[in-house]
Amino acid sequence: MIDRTSILKQPNKISYFNEVLKMQEYYQKSIIQGDLSHDLVWIGEHQLCYTIGRGGNYKNILFSFNQNKFNLYKVNRGGEVTCHMPGQIVVYLVFNLKNYKKDLNWFLRKIEQIIINTLNYFEIKGSTKRGYTGVWCDDKKIASIGIGCKRWVTIHGFALNIDCDLSNFNKIVPCGIEGCLMTKVSEFHPNLETFDVKRIVKKFIESEFNLNFVSE
Amino acid sequence: MSHEIFMPALSSTMTEGKIVEWLKNPGDKVERGESVLVVESDKADMDVESFQDGYLAAVLMPAGSTAPVGETIGIIVETEDEILSVQKNNKTVKIQSDENKKDIQLENKSEEVSVKSVKTAKREEPKNNKVEEKIIKNESQIDASTANSSSRVIASPKAKKLAAQNGVDLTKVRGSGPHGRIQAEDVLKAKGQPTAVPWIGEGDYSAGIINNQVAKSITKEIGNSFGKPGETVQFNTLQKAVNKNMESSLGVPCFRVGYSIKTQNLDNFYKKVKQNGVTMTAILAKAVAKTLNNHPQVNASFSENGIKYPDSINIAIAVAMEDGGLITPVLKDPSKTDLFELSREWKDLVKRSRSKQLDPDEYSTGTFTLSNLGMFGVDRFDAILPPGTGAILAIAASKPTVVANDNGSISVEKVMQVNLTADHRVIYGADGAAFLKELADLIENSPDELVT
Numbered sequence: 001m002i003d004r005t006s007i008l009k010q011p012n013k014i015s016y017f018n019e020v021l022k023m024q025e026y027y028q029k030s031i032i033q034g035d036l037s038h039d040l041v042w043i044g045e046h047q048l049c050y051t052i053g054r055g056g057n058y059k060n061i062l063f064s065f066n067q068n069k070f071n072l073y074k075v076n077r078g079g080e081v082t083c084h085m086p087g088q089i090v091v092y093l094v095f096n097l098k099n100y101k102k103d104l105n106w107f108l109r110k111i112e113q114i115i116i117n118t119l120n121y122f123e124i125k126g127s128t129k130r131g132y133t134g135v136w137c138d139d140k141k142i143a144s145i146g147i148g149c150k151r152w153v154t155i156h157g158f159a160l161n162i163d164c165d166l167s168n169f170n171k172i173v174p175c176g177i178e179g180c181l182m183t184k185v186s187e188f189h190p191n192l193e194t195f196d197v198k199r200i201v202k203k204f205i206e207s208e209f210n211l212n213f214v215s216e
Numbered sequence: 217m218s219h220e221i222f223m224p225a226l227s228s229t230m231t232e233g234k235i236v237e238w239l240k241n242p243g244d245k246v247e248r249g250e251s252v253l254v255v256e257s258d259k260a261d262m263d264v265e266s267f268q269d270g271y272l273a274a275v276l277m278p279a280g281s282t283a284p285v286g287e288t289i290g291i292i293v294e295t296e297d298e299i300l301s302v303q304k305n306n307k308t309v310k311i312q313s314d315e316n317k318k319d320i321q322l323e324n325k326s327e328e329v330s331v332k333s334v335k336t337a338k339r340e341e342p343k344n345n346k347v348e349e350k351i352i353k354n355e356s357q358i359d360a361s362t363a364n365s366s367s368r369v370i371a372s373p374k375a376k377k378l379a380a381q382n383g384v385d386l387t388k389v390r391g392s393g394p395h396g397r398i399q400a401e402d403v404l405k406a407k408g409q410p411t412a413v414p415w416i417g418e419g420d421y422s423a424g425i426i427n428n429q430v431a432k433s434i435t436k437e438i439g440n441s442f443g444k445p446g447e448t449v450q451f452n453t454l455q456k457a458v459n460k461n462m463e464s465s466l467g468v469p470c471f472r473v474g475y476s477i478k479t480q481n482l483d484n485f486y487k488k489v490k491q492n493g494v495t496m497t498a499i500l501a502k503a504v505a506k507t508l509n510n511h512p513q514v515n516a517s518f519s520e521n522g523i524k525y526p527d528s529i530n531i532a533i534a535v536a537m538e539d540g541g542l543i544t545p546v547l548k549d550p551s552k553t554d555l556f557e558l559s560r561e562w563k564d565l566v567k568r569s570r571s572k573q574l575d576p577d578e579y580s581t582g583t584f585t586l587s588n589l590g591m592f593g594v595d596r597f598d599a600i601l602p603p604g605t606g607a608i609l610a611i612a613a614s615k616p617t618v619v620a621n622d623n624g625s626i627s628v629e630k631v632m633q634v635n636l637t638a639d640h641r642v643i644y645g646a647d648g649a650a651f652l653k654e655l656a657d658l659i660e661n662s663p664d665e666l667v668t
Contacts, residue, residue, distance in 0.1 A: 105230065
């Protein structure tokens with residue numbers, strides 16, 4: 001078997017989106033250039049911001065972003081507009097898929113499985129919807145996914161709502177799906193801390209991708 | 217020289233992809249490795265990079281449109297002078313589709329966009345239709361332009377060769393390939409020859425049913441010689457290396473085991489995927505790699521310390537060099553790569569091996585070797601085991617063969633003979649036989665499984 005190792009970064013503070021994006025791009029570039037043989041997993045939370053994929057439809061942003069009162073970033077990932085904020089776990093996977101499988105669909109399905117396994121651990125039933133990438137609890141969306149890729153090295157990842165202010169999603173059409181309602185883990189388990197969920201997410205990333213975490 | 221940009225396969229199940237954005241405009245300079253456009257499938261974006269330095273000459277599909285995997289979506293040329301001639305032949309489409317423009321207009325008015333005015337998710341459907349319509353329109357434009365106006369003929373190398381051999385005037389042939397590109401079949405059709413698509417083999421020559429005329433011309437061209445009569449020509453470096461490798465096999469106790477494989481289903485499958493740029497070599501490499509997954513012994517090799525089981529299954533495939541010698545570019549772990557990507561990798565490897573630009577890692581890491589002479593109509597042969605590996609598979613042409621069936625009836629089926637040469641210190645007769653049986657079963661009954 002190929003030895004898959006990944007650097008794990010778990011900042012304690014709430015991070016700014018653009019700083020972490022720069023870091024991801026730096027790692028992606030290093031892996032592409034062959035300067036780095038480890039993948040990168042980043043697990044953290046963001047200050048309130050909105051991001052939209054390159055193919056995203058600006059109709060789905062319902063606030064005036066000309067004034068950019070709200071932080072809006074157009075980013076190099078797939079998918080429509082979404083929202084990040086404290087209380088939502090964001091996971092970035094900078095992976096060299098040449099060491100796994102050169103198949104983005106496979107990668108998306110793996111990510112969905114990690115989220116479902118995590119929810120399942122806390123006895124929440126999450127499921128996927130055909131044609132709507134992401135993870136759902138009944139008809140409400142609990143996790144969003146968006147990936148970018150260059151020479152089979154991925155960037156970005158997923159966001160799982162734990163205990164966050166869902167009203168922030170009212171300013172957009174989440175993932176471009178009209179009428180899409182959002183939910184969060186705390187609606188099922190009010191006492192759960194993001195810290196506990198992060199620990200389990202990490203565990204399932206490790207097992208689903210069959211990798212070992214190392215310190216840098 | 218112009219190079220096509222194809223719609224890439226982002227996953228094994230993807231049949232078409234959406235062009236999100238062209239990062240370059242027609243006429244822009246591009247460097248090797250620079251991102252030219254962004255393609256999206258599902259929630260994943262992929263940057264498509266240029267494989268060479270040059271200029272983006274034409275954009276054949278606009279941003280926002282959807283194209284099937286393997287379709288030509290843009291053209292890159294090597295020099296600035298070529299831009300015009302390519303643009304003349306291929307109507308460059310607007311970089312942005314009207315659909316997107318509308319979005320942008322709306323963007324500016326976004327303050328007025330209320331929840332109410334955003335249509336339901338259903339709007340996806342009409343949008344797609346529109347895009348499709350647009351594609352069809354684009355295609356017909358391009359078709360028309362290549363069919364009548366151009367003086368420059370767009371044809372595959374194989375078609376050009378066949379046309380020259382058969383005296384067919386390419387300017388009068390209607391191409392059935394992408395954007396009116398003339399394919400080998402079109403030339404044969406124009407010549408009035410049977411269009412049974414010669415189906416096996418790589419690159420320049422056809423195999424399968426080889427009609428005599430074509431076969432003759434192949435012999436004429438390929439029967440090359442590196443010296444004149446009476447001369448003794450020194451071996452070149454590559455020939456010397458091959459000699460050494462071949463001689464070392466004399467110290468290996470080899471045995472051979474053969475199998476006849478029916479190829480009707482494979483044949484049909486190949487016809488289906490060929491239009492997406494899939495090569496027969498990629499199909500065979502993948503079939504072998506998939507089968508080796510279940511037969512690790514056949515992927516193993518002899519070493520002083522015992523039987524060595526490699527980390528991965530890397531399929532080396534022999535490619536003859538024009539100036540003598542041969543090289544074995546390696547497809548790494550083909551069972552993990554989808555067929556479209558694999559075919560592209562293989563074409564790239566062949567191209568770079570002909571121009572001697574392979575890294576050692578790309579020709580010396582094979583764990584199992586394939587040698588395919590099917591394109592010459594060979595009915596059977598055996599291969600010499602390359603050092604450091606346990607087995608090599610010789611693949612002959614698929615030919616219509618009279619087959620006696622178990623129930624006593626007789627039928628004609630296309631049959632391809634394969635012949636495994638193996639190191640008996642590592643691989644025993646039963647191992648080889650079991651491997652071949654499973655390989656035959658895969659090729660005969662479920663070639664469709666090879667896509668993923």
